[in-house]
Amino acid sequence: MFSLFKSNSQDLFLGKYKKPEILTKLEEYQTKGSSWECLGFYIDFDHHYSITPLDVIPFAGTGGDGIHFGFLTDFENEKDLENTPIVCVSPSNDPPVKLVANNLKDFLKIVMVIGDAEFLNEDYESEEEVKTRLKEWDEIYEKDWQGNPLPQSEINEAKKRLELILKQRDNLRVDVANQMEISLMDSVFSYIQQIRADRTKKITLTDSYDIGIIFECNDSEIKQYEYGEKDSSKIKDYLKEASKCERIQFYRNSTYHFILSEEYDKEIKKIIIESLRDDGFSRESKILNRKYK
Numbered sequence: 310m311f312s313l314f315k316s317n318s319q320d321l322f323l324g325k326y327k328k329p330e331i332l333t334k335l336e337e338y339q340t341k342g343s344s345w346e347c348l349g350f351y352i353d354f355d356h357h358y359s360i361t362p363l364d365v366i367p368f369a370g371t372g373g374d375g376i377h378f379g380f381l382t383d384f385e386n387e388k389d390l391e392n393t394p395i396v397c398v399s400p401s402n403d404p405p406v407k408l409v410a411n412n413l414k415d416f417l418k419i420v421m422v423i424g425d426a427e428f429l430n431e432d433y434e435s436e437e438e439v440k441t442r443l444k445e446w447d448e449i450y451e452k453d454w455q456g457n458p459l460p461q462s463e464i465n466e467a468k469k470r471l472e473l474i475l476k477q478r479d480n481l482r483v484d485v486a487n488q489m490e491i492s493l494m495d496s497v498f499s500y501i502q503q504i505r506a507d508r509t510k511k512i513t514l515t516d517s518y519d520i521g522i523i524f525e526c527n528d529s530e531i532k533q534y535e536y537g538e539k540d541s542s543k544i545k546d547y548l549k550e551a552s553k554c555e556r557i558q559f560y561r562n563s564t565y566h567f568i569l570s571e572e573y574d575k576e577i578k579k580i581i582i583e584s585l586r587d588d589g590f591s592r593e594s595k596i597l598n599r600k601y602k
Contacts, residue, residue: 321599322354322366324592326382329391331413331489332368338484347477349425350378357600359567360405361398362518363560363585363593366390368413371427375400378416378426381408383523384557384590394508396520397429405565406518407432411504418494419501421482436498447471514558517565526554534559536566541576544568548584556588 319328336352349371356367356377365379380393387393395410409429410416420426424443433439449467452458485491494500512521514531532555534547548556560581568577578597585594 319354321592321595323390324366324595326366326380326390326592329413331417331491332390334489338488347474347481348420349427350420353377355600356398357596358398358400360400360564362406362564363590363597365396365398365406366592367398369426371430373427374430376427376430378409378429380413381520384560384593386522386524394504399430402430404517404519406520408505408508408520409501414489414491415494415500417485417489417491419497421485421491422494422497424478433498436496439498447475514554514561516558516561518561522557522561524554524557526552528552528554531555531558534562536562536568539568539574539577541574541580544577545580548580553588556584560585560590560593 332352339352350369351372352368353370354367356370356375356379358375358377361367361377361379362381364382364384366382367377367379370377376397376399378395378397380390381387381396382393390413392412394408395413395416397407397409399405399407407429410419419429423429423439425446428442428446431442433442449464449471450459451464482493508521508523511523513524513526514522516522517536532551534544534551534555538544548559551559563581568581582594582597585591585597
C-alpha cells in the first residue's frame with residue numbers, strides 16, 4: 310500500500326526543507342515492516358492530486374478516497390517543517406483542504422486519540438460528537454444494509470478482526486508514546502477550533518480553500534484573477550503584471566479552480582511553472598512539472 314523513496318526522490322518532494330526528525334522515525338518504523346494503517350495512515354510523499362495546493366508538501370495517505378495529509382508551507386513562509394501546520398486534503402470534499410494540526414507532533418497526538426486519521430476528513434460540532442463517532446467507527450454491525458441479520462459466523466469473524474485492530478492500535482500508541490515522547494491530545498474538538506481561529510487572525514491573503522495564506526504583503530489592493538478564464542495569453546499577462554502577493558494567491562487558487570486539472574492547457578502549465586521558478590519557488594515548479602498530470 311505504501312511506497313518508499315530514495316533520498317534523491319524525497320529531495321524533489323521536500324525541496325530545501327529538512328525532513329522532521331519525527332517523520333524520519335515514522336518512516337523507519339514503517340520500513341521495518343510495522344504498519345501505521347491501524348491508525349489510518351501510511352507515510353508516502355507521492356500524493357499530488359489536481360486539488361492539492363502547490364505549497365502543500367504531502368507526507369501521508371489514508372488509502373481511502375485520495376485523502377492525504379501534508380505540511381502547509383504558505384509558499385515558504387514556514388521555514389521549519391517541525392513546526393509547520395498540517396492539513397488534510399480530501400479531493401471529494403468541499404472545501405477539500407482543512408487545517409487539522411499546528412505541527413506533526415500534534416497531528417500524531419490527535420490520531421492517537423481518534424484512532425483513525427481519516428476521521429480528520431470531517432468536521433465535528435462538539436467533543437461529544439467526536440466520542441460518539443469513535444464509538445460508531447468501532448461498532449460491529451449484526452445486520453446488513455437491508456436490515457437482515459448477518460450469519461453468526463460473519464459477526465464472530467468481524468469481532469475477531471476488530472479485536473486485532475484495537476490491539477495493534479494500542480501497541481502503536483505505546484510505541485509512539487515511548488519512542489517519540491508523544492502523549493494523547495486532551496481535547497481534539499477544542500484544539501482544532503482554536504488553531505483555526507488563531508490562523509484566521511494571521512491570514513494576509515484569502516484563498517478559495519478558506520484556509521488563507523500567511524505571507525508578508527504590502528499591497529494596498531489585491532487584484533484577483535478571473536479563474537473562469539483559462540486563456541493562456543491572459544494568464545501570462547496577469548502573472549507578468551501582478552505583484553508577488555497576487556501571484557502567490559493565483560498559485561494557491563489555480564489548483565482549486567482546476568486550472569491545473571487533467572483537462573488543463575499544456576501551455577498554461579508551462580507558464581505557471583516558469584512563473585513559479587522566477588519567483589524562487591523551485592520545489593513547487595518541479596512538482597508541478599512532474600506530478601500534476
